Amino acid sequence: MATEQKYTDLMNAAIDGEIGDVESAELQSYLDDSAEGRAMNEQLANLCSTLDRVEAEEPPPHLRHLIMSSLSPSKTAQESTGLLQTLLAAPVLKYAATFAAGVVLSLTLVNSGQISNTAFDDVTKLVGTVAKPVDTGLVSSVSINLADIAGTVSLRNTASMLILDFDLFAKRPIEIEADYTDRTIWFNGFAQLESSGTTVSAQAGKVTLAMQGKRRYAVYLHNEGGRNTTIRLRFLDGGEVVHEARLEYAPDK
Amino acid sequence: MSRTDDTKLIERCIEGDRQAFESLLVLYEKPVFNTALRMLNSRDDARDVTQTVFLKVFENFGSFDPSRRFFSWIYRITLNESITWLGKSKRLEPLQLEAVDEAKGPEQELQSANLSAGVQAALMTIKTDYRTVIVLKHFLGFSYSEISQILEIPEKKVKSRLYSARQLLKDALTRTGMH
Numbered sequence: 001m002a003t004e005q006k007y008t009d010l011m012n013a014a015i016d017g018e019i020g021d022v023e024s025a026e027l028q029s030y031l032d033d034s035a036e037g038r039a040m041n042e043q044l045a046n047l048c049s050t051l052d053r054v055e056a057e058e059p060p061p062h063l064r065h066l067i068m069s070s071l072s073p074s075k076t077a078q079e080s081t082g083l084l085q086t087l088l089a090a091p092v093l094k095y096a097a098t099f100a101a102g103v104v105l106s107l108t109l110v111n112s113g114q115i116s117n118t119a120f121d122d123v124t125k126l127v128g129t130v131a132k133p134v135d136t137g138l139v140s141s142v143s144i145n146l147a148d149i150a151g152t153v154s155l156r157n158t159a160s161m162l163i164l165d166f167d168l169f170a171k172r173p174i175e176i177e178a179d180y181t182d183r184t185i186w187f188n189g190f191a192q193l194e195s196s197g198t199t200v201s202a203q204a205g206k207v208t209l210a211m212q213g214k215r216r217y218a219v220y221l222h223n224e225g226g227r228n229t230t231i232r233l234r235f236l237d238g239g240e241v242v243h244e245a246r247l248e249y250a251p252d253k
Numbered sequence: 254m255s256r257t258d259d260t261k262l263i264e265r266c267i268e269g270d271r272q273a274f275e276s277l278l279v280l281y282e283k284p285v286f287n288t289a290l291r292m293l294n295s296r297d298d299a300r301d302v303t304q305t306v307f308l309k310v311f312e313n314f315g316s317f318d319p320s321r322r323f324f325s326w327i328y329r330i331t332l333n334e335s336i337t338w339l340g341k342s343k344r345l346e347p348l349q350l351e352a353v354d355e356a357k358g359p360e361q362e363l364q365s366a367n368l369s370a371g372v373q374a375a376l377m378t379i380k381t382d383y384r385t386v387i388v389l390k391h392f393l394g395f396s397y398s399e400i401s402q403i404l405e406i407p408e409k410k411v412k413s414r415l416y417s418a419r420q421l422l423k424d425a426l427t428r429t430g431m432h
Contacts, residue, residue: 012416016390018397047423051391054369059286060300064278067307071271 007034011041015048062150065169065214069143069152142233142245148172149235155247157226161188162249164219164231166209173212175236178219180205182229185221192217226251259323267314278307281324284393285331291388292335294377302334309334325402328389332403336381375425383418390415 010027013019019027031037139162141154151168162185164178187202198217199210207219223229228250235243265273285306289299309330317326376384389400400415401408 009412009416012412012419016397016415043423044419047419047426048391050368050426051372051387051422054372054392056283056287056392057290057296057369059282059303060296063286063300063303064275064282067278067282067304068271068275070304070308071274071311 007037008040011037011044015044060147061171062148062169066145066150069150069167139249140247142247144168144235144243144245146235146243148237149174149243153233153245153247155231155249157223157249157251160222160224160226162221162223162229162231164207164221164247166218167216168211169214170212172237173210174242176209176211177232177234177236178207178209179232179234180221180229181232182223182227184227185223185229187219188222189220190217191220223249228252260319263314263317263319263323266311267317274311277310277323281327282307285327287392288328288331288388289335289338291373291376291392292332292381292384293338294373298338302331302338305334306331322402325399328393328403329405332385339381371426371429375422375429378425379418379421382414383421386411386415387418387422 007027007030010019010023010030014024014027031041137157139155139157141152143152144150148171149168151166153168154165156163156165166176183205186204187207190200192198192215197211197213198215200219201208207221209217209219211217229248231247231249233243233245233247234241235245259277262273262277266277282303286299286303289302289306290296293299293302306327310327317323376387379387385404386400389395389403395403397408397411397415400411404411406414
């Protein structure tokens, strides 16, 4: 004889802990008298036990960063400006920064972790150098959504400066090459928010960065006269190019 | 997390506080991802749905009714997005259930993976309405009342759907020798 629906429902409710005392007693009485009911109850308990033993999986490690990077500009504009204002002007946050004015045709190697403890702790001098152009405009932006690299790179401009704003997560150590077509543009500095460990090297027409993990940093390019340029980004993992993107600055168009 | 905490975070999110949004993301990322994963049976699809869910939440804070509980809102969005995704990828038809390989070794991890894969395969054989209640009850641990809020259906219907879903799932697992 099939188990009555009423008792099937009571078994389920009991398993879920959603049964009253009276109903519980009624169910127990039924189970005491019915071998079929006990067998069914055991099967149900086994099923629920099986389901409860399935472990939750961890989301992909870069997903959170990817989501935060994907928030709409209208909602993030305030935050993005805030970041650059922070990098350029606010002395209260810890960051590593260097401005290497006059780096033309020379190779500069900068380890941000070292710099943060030495010459650039006094950020007010930094403010004195470049605090005016905090009113930056977003020129263009690219998103990266690879298995091991995710985030955005944005190009902003202000009076005589182009700013590459990197907001990235990389599972493994990667290099990013930023080539700019106009060789009269020169590397003017680097700033990093709340982290260290990004290595920057600059030469004529090209900046190379090495990083791993979650990083937010900016590269400053001096662009006197606001000349047109295209910045080509190449992401390298183990020396191999895994992604390419372009950011264009063309105020004349 | 308490409703009060959720409410405070949401109020800050509405004001454009990204840090508050990231806090919500930290709290809900894993359960939302796992909900989508159980509904879709694909980590890639679950990742995309999770991203879509949080972007929708972020964009629609203005329309969120504070009298409702946040979890019911976000999980409803997650389930709707998952079902929409299933429709797009033409996976509405139940999949063929194949016997699950027995564990090749004694490693607990492998057994756990096989258990997960077996249950997931069985889940994919039942209709999305049934799968939904199983996911909410067993993988997210919601009560009848909470499931009722999320799905916006009476508790009585939650119970009958859940009990039927369990029977179907038990049959599916029995066919694979897992139950």
